[in-house]
Amino acid sequence: MKRILVSNDDGVSAPGLEALVGALAPLAEVIVMAPLTEQSASSHALTLRHPLRVRTIAPGRMAVDGTPTDCVLLALKEFLPEPPHLVVSGINQGPNMGEDVIYSGTVAAAMEGAILGVPSMAVSLASWSFPDFRGAAEVSARLVARLLESRLPERFLLNVNIPPVPAEEIRGLRATRLGTRVYHDVIVKKMDPRGRDYYWIGGGEPTWVSSPGSDFAAVAEGFVSVTPLLIDLTDAGQLEFLESLDLR
Numbered sequence: 001m002k003r004i005l006v007s008n009d010d011g012v013s014a015p016g017l018e019a020l021v022g023a024l025a026p027l028a029e030v031i032v033m034a035p036l037t038e039q040s041a042s043s044h045a046l047t048l049r050h051p052l053r054v055r056t057i058a059p060g061r062m063a064v065d066g067t068p069t070d071c072v073l074l075a076l077k078e079f080l081p082e083p084p085h086l087v088v089s090g091i092n093q094g095p096n097m098g099e100d101v102i103y104s105g106t107v108a109a110a111m112e113g114a115i116l117g118v119p120s121m122a123v124s125l126a127s128w129s130f131p132d133f134r135g136a137a138e139v140s141a142r143l144v145a146r147l148l149e150s151r152l153p154e155r156f157l158l159n160v161n162i163p164p165v166p167a168e169e170i171r172g173l174r175a176t177r178l179g180t181r182v183y184h185d186v187i188v189k190k191m192d193p194r195g196r197d198y199y200w201i202g203g204g205e206p207t208w209v210s211s212p213g214s215d216f217a218a219v220a221e222g223f224v225s226v227t228p229l230l231i232d233l234t235d236a237g238q239l240e241f242l243e244s245l246d247l248r
C-alpha cells in the first residue's frame with residue numbers, strides 16, 4: 001500500500017483538505033499533518049522559539065500549532081515510521097501562481113517534502129471564493145495516481161493550479177512556467193478611531209502579465225497548470241559578472 005502525507009496552509013479543518021483526503025483515500029493510505037489554524041502566506045517559516053504541540057484529531061489525522069513547514073518536518077522526521085511515497089499540500093483556497101509561490105504556505109509544505117527527499121506537490125484551486133473543491137480533488141487524484149506509478153527523482157516538486165470549474169469542464173493539463181503577478185494597491189493606509197495611522201497589506205485583487213506558456217495563461221484557458229519547481233534559486237547568469245568584481 002502506498003502512503004501519502006497530506007498537509008496544507010488553510011488549516012486542518014479546511015474544506016479543500018477534506019476534499020483532497022477523500023479523493024486520495026482510494027489510492028493510498030493518507031496521513032494528515034496540518035496546521036491547527038490558518039497559515040496562509042506564512043511562506044517557509046519554521047517555528048524555533050516555542051514548543052510545538054501535536055493533537056490527534058482522528059486516526060491518521062494530526063494538527064500542529066505551527067506552520068505548514070513545521071507539519072511536514074514533524075511528520076517526516078518524527079511521526080511517520082518510514083518516508084511516504086508522496087507529500088501533497090492543499091487543496092488551497094486561492095491560486096498560487098507566479099510570485100505567489102514565494103509567499104505561499106501551501107507551496108512551502110510541498111517544498112519541505114522535496115527538500116527532505118520525498119516527491120511532493122502543492123495543489124491550489126485558482127479562486128478565492130469558489131467553494132466547490134470536488135473537481136479539483138478529482139483532478140488531483142488523477143494526477144497523484146499517475147505520479148504514484150511513475151519513477152520520480154528525489155527532488156521532485158510540482159506546483160498545480162486548477163481552474164474553478166466542475167471536473168468535466170477542465171480542458172486538460174498544461175506543463176507551465178511561473179508567470180508574473182501585478183499587484184495593485186498593495187498597502188492600504190487608514191486611520192484608527194484614536195487618530196493613528198495603520199496599514200493593511202493586500203488591497204485590490206492582483207492580476208498578471210499575460211505571457212504564453214505561463215501558469216496564469218493555462219488556468220485562464222481552462223487547463224490545469226502544472227509547474228515543475230526547482231529549490232535552487234541561484235541565478236547562474238550572474239556568476240561570471242560577480243566573479244569579475246574581484247574585491248582584492
Ligand code: MN
Pocket residue numbers: 009010039040041092093094106
Ligand atoms: Mn491558504
